[in-house]
Amino acid sequence: MYQPEGQEEPTRWRYNPRKLMSVEREDLERRTGRNFSEFTTDVLKGNSLCRRALLFTFLRREHPKTRFEDVDFAWDELTLEYSRQEWEEMREKALESLHGDQLAAALAVFDKEIETAFDDSGDEGKAGLPIAG
Numbered sequence: 001m002y003q004p005e006g007q008e009e010p011t012r013w014r015y016n017p018r019k020l021m022s023v024e025r026e027d028l029e030r031r032t033g034r035n036f037s038e039f040t041t042d043v044l045k046g047n048s049l050c051r052r053a054l055l056f057t058f059l060r061r062e063h064p065k066t067r068f069e070d071v072d073f074a075w076d077e078l079t080l081e082y083s084r085q086e087w088e089e090m091r092e093k094a095l096e097s098l099h100g101d102q103l104a105a106a107l108a109v110f111d112k113e114i115e116t117a118f119d120d121s122g123d124e125g126k127a128g129l130p131i132a133g
Contacts, residue, residue, distance in 0.1 A: 004077050013058045028053050083120030087113045
């Protein structure tokens with residue numbers, strides 16, 4: 001979710017690394033100095049350069065003249081979040097693989113997140129990683 005100061009409603013994009021175009025993946029590798037596998041991991045770990053490059057990719061889709069140098073954001077303006085459907089999928093996997101107290105703790109977390117997660121049911125396909133926005 002991307003919500004710069006002064007923007008009333010957040011902007012959301014589906015971040016599915018497998019769906020990025022090859023030109024976009026190559027650009028992300030050049031800008032960050034990481035191969036694509038490292039990039040996807042570092043985005044989730046919170047690497048600032050990787051998140052900036054990802055935001056640039058999404059902004060450039062909507063505004064092709066956007067320059068990387070112009071993409072600047074406060075840390076709390078950009079977050080990665082799982083959709084309700086992704087949380088539900090993780091919950092199902094936990095039911096299959098966890099037991100006892102570990103399962104109970106995981107279900108409590110999943111159920112809490114599902115309550116407030118963004119509903120992504122209108123979009124096609126499943127994302128393997130969170131929605132960026």
